[in-house]
Amino acid sequence: MPKLFYRKKLEELEEKARPIHINSYWQLVWVKFRSHKLAMFGAVVLIIVVAFTIFGPLFVKVGYEDMDFSSLFKPPLSPGHPLGTDELGHDVLVRIMYGGRISLFVGLASSIITTLVGTLIGLLSGFYGGLIDRLLMRFVDVMLSIPMFPILLTLTLVFGSGIMNIILVLTVFGWMGVARLVRGLVLSIRETEYVMSARAMGVRSARIILRHVLPNVIPIVIVSATLNMSYAILSESSLSYLGLGIQPPMPSWGNMLQKAMNYILGTATGANPWWLTFFPGFFIFLTVLSVNFLGDGLRDALDPKFVSES
Amino acid sequence: MKVYFLKRFLELIPIFFAISIIIFVIMNSMPGDPLLQMRMQNPRAMANDPQRMKELREYYRLDDPLPLKYFTWLKSVITGDLGYSSMYKTPVIDLIASRLPNTLILTITAWLIGLAVALPIGILSAVKKYSFFDYTTTVFAFIGISLPSFWFALIAIIIFSVNLKWLPVSGMATYGVTGFWNVFADRLRYLILPAAVLGLVQVASWVRYIRTSLLEVLDQDYVRTAYAKGVPDRKVIIKHALKNAMIPIITIIALDIPYFFGGALIIETVFSWPGMGRLMYQAVISSDYNLAISCLMFLAIITLISNLIADLLYVLVDPRIRMGRKGA
Numbered sequence: 001m002p003k004l005f006y007r008k009k010l011e012e013l014e015e016k017a018r019p020i021h022i023n024s025y026w027q028l029v030w031v032k033f034r035s036h037k038l039a040m041f042g043a044v045v046l047i048i049v050v051a052f053t054i055f056g057p058l059f060v061k062v063g064y065e066d067m068d069f070s071s072l073f074k075p076p077l078s079p080g081h082p083l084g085t086d087e088l089g090h091d092v093l094v095r096i097m098y099g100g101r102i103s104l105f106v107g108l109a110s111s112i113i114t115t116l117v118g119t120l121i122g123l124l125s126g127f128y129g130g131l132i133d134r135l136l137m138r139f140v141d142v143m144l145s146i147p148m149f150p151i152l153l154t155l156t157l158v159f160g161s162g163i164m165n166i167i168l169v170l171t172v173f174g175w176m177g178v179a180r181l182v183r184g185l186v187l188s189i190r191e192t193e194y195v196m197s198a199r200a201m202g203v204r205s206a207r208i209i210l211r212h213v214l215p216n217v218i219p220i221v222i223v224s225a226t227l228n229m230s231y232a233i234l235s236e237s238s239l240s241y242l243g244l245g246i247q248p249p250m251p252s253w254g255n256m257l258q259k260a261m262n263y264i265l266g267t268a269t270g271a272n273p274w275w276l277t278f279f280p281g282f283f284i285f286l287t288v289l290s291v292n293f294l295g296d297g298l299r300d301a302l303d304p305k306f307v308s309e310s
Numbered sequence: 311m312k313v314y315f316l317k318r319f320l321e322l323i324p325i326f327f328a329i330s331i332i333i334f335v336i337m338n339s340m341p342g343d344p345l346l347q348m349r350m351q352n353p354r355a356m357a358n359d360p361q362r363m364k365e366l367r368e369y370y371r372l373d374d375p376l377p378l379k380y381f382t383w384l385k386s387v388i389t390g391d392l393g394y395s396s397m398y399k400t401p402v403i404d405l406i407a408s409r410l411p412n413t414l415i416l417t418i419t420a421w422l423i424g425l426a427v428a429l430p431i432g433i434l435s436a437v438k439k440y441s442f443f444d445y446t447t448t449v450f451a452f453i454g455i456s457l458p459s460f461w462f463a464l465i466a467i468i469i470f471s472v473n474l475k476w477l478p479v480s481g482m483a484t485y486g487v488t489g490f491w492n493v494f495a496d497r498l499r500y501l502i503l504p505a506a507v508l509g510l511v512q513v514a515s516w517v518r519y520i521r522t523s524l525l526e527v528l529d530q531d532y533v534r535t536a537y538a539k540g541v542p543d544r545k546v547i548i549k550h551a552l553k554n555a556m557i558p559i560i561t562i563i564a565l566d567i568p569y570f571f572g573g574a575l576i577i578e579t580v581f582s583w584p585g586m587g588r589l590m591y592q593a594v595i596s597s598d599y600n601l602a603i604s605c606l607m608f609l610a611i612i613t614l615i616s617n618l619i620a621d622l623l624y625v626l627v628d629p630r631i632r633m634g635r636k637g638a
Contacts, residue, residue, distance in 0.1 A: 038449070038452070138328075139328075141325060142325055142328040142329055142332065143332075145325060145329060145610065145613050145614055145617060146329055146332065146333075146606075146610050146613070147568050147571060147572050147606075147609040147610060147612075147613050148572060149572040149573075149575055149576070150571075150572060150575060150590060150605065150606050150609050151336075151606060153575070153590065153591065153594050153602075154336060154594060154602050154603070154606050155336065156594070157340060157594055157597065157599070157602065158336055158339050158340055158341070160341075230456065234458055237458055238458065238459075238460060238576055241458075241460050241576075242576070242579060242591060242595075243595065244594065244595075257460065257461060257464065260464070261464065261580075264464060264467060264468060264472065264479075265472060265479065272468070272472060272473070274468055277461070277464050277465065277468060278465070280461075281458060281461030281464065281465070282461075284458050284461065285453075285456055285457055285458060285461065288456040288458070289452060289453060289456035292452055292455060292456050293452060296452070
């Protein structure tokens, strides 16, 4: 018995020690990412949530505005309503699907735009330096010293609420972190030998940025894009919860919680519809958690230091 | 040292002006005519008389060019005149003064709760690096930063106030309670839940900071020397490592003060806590521009000041930086 055990253990170790043939940077990234358990968990959950919100509504007959007055405040696991119904007989599961589309779209869109804008400004600032750099970075300092959530709240007064306006507001006050990060990185890349030699050969600045600087910045940019996404989802849901984001009847995970708060002390009949509060918030939490796990895994996997080691 | 303080303080002034310009631009892009709004709120006192409207426009200097308007506004802000709140019909400065203490009570309690939880967990997790405890803490830290604070607050209300009935749902005090200790106990009951939620939301990121910062110090030569000399673990960690690890921790924790005010905005709204955050939320909801902008400006100033405090603390606690400055 012990012998067999050791042999098995030995085989396991050999399996682990077997060299993996890696041909490219992205292959290495994948190998490293796969071994990060939390990141894999995040990726799988995120794929499930995205598929659920995109394809879920195709399989149900009720829309998010369809009311069923014969079943109000039905608890979860009621027939036909797996996650229960609300005060107007809306199916909570269906609303979570549609709400998820909105929340994920806002998160993804504002994360992409924010990252693009931030990267562009960071590249310009870091590469050209001088007056442009000083002006841009002072501007970043100023923007960063305005408290984030209060200004988002105030800006919804100016721009109004709605999907596009929320994305706009999140972008206007979200690009600074990426810009500062990219700038710092570019400053160090600018001094490397390969950039200097490219310069010495007379390569144009635009080409140097595209061919030499940008590829080295991308790993960090991807990581910060995932963090931006989790931040955007949280901000959107907070704004919608406060009634300043996505407006009903269109559901979002945040505004579903706002409606749920009216019944937090119980309904007129004395029942306590906890599921109205629990499920939308749980989906926000699950999505943001997965995105954060994903970001952590990407940070480890994309670390370019390992490329130079291999 | 004094020179450094003064220099840092003077650096704040241009940033303050830049922030004030941004906020002023936001204020001026608000939709709607302030006079029209005033008339809507009080139609009897302000009949639709073109002559009178014209006089009022001149009186409030609504047609001044934008830069001139800015300086008029800035002058009044600096002299402490923040205008009237259209919702409460009282000077904004009085409103802020009456709500600020409530917010301070909430944020300071939350800050202390957060620190009391984060410090031991962070230290233990660094000392027992890669242990089961450390791994669990890491996962919990992720959970902590992913929790929407308002959802956490709502769930806490459902559990502790609605189901267990241990604590009140919202508000700040029960009407009609008398006697110093009774009032104190009553206030405390209202304070616990919002403060705990606000503090615990911050714990996750603090634990990470404390862990990283302590791990860095534990790797230093002088810590290894202390261990080698046979100094007991406890003493090494507390006297040698922690003392040095506290430097970046203090900075981060001071830098997080504005986040507490931002977080308080949501938490105060959920718990109907009558503080600055809820005031600002109500101002935004009821389009009370003056009040909203003043709250925003106020929070921006708090942010600037806490950044300054963080910087100064950093210099104060770290003799190396102080010496460096003097030598330079």
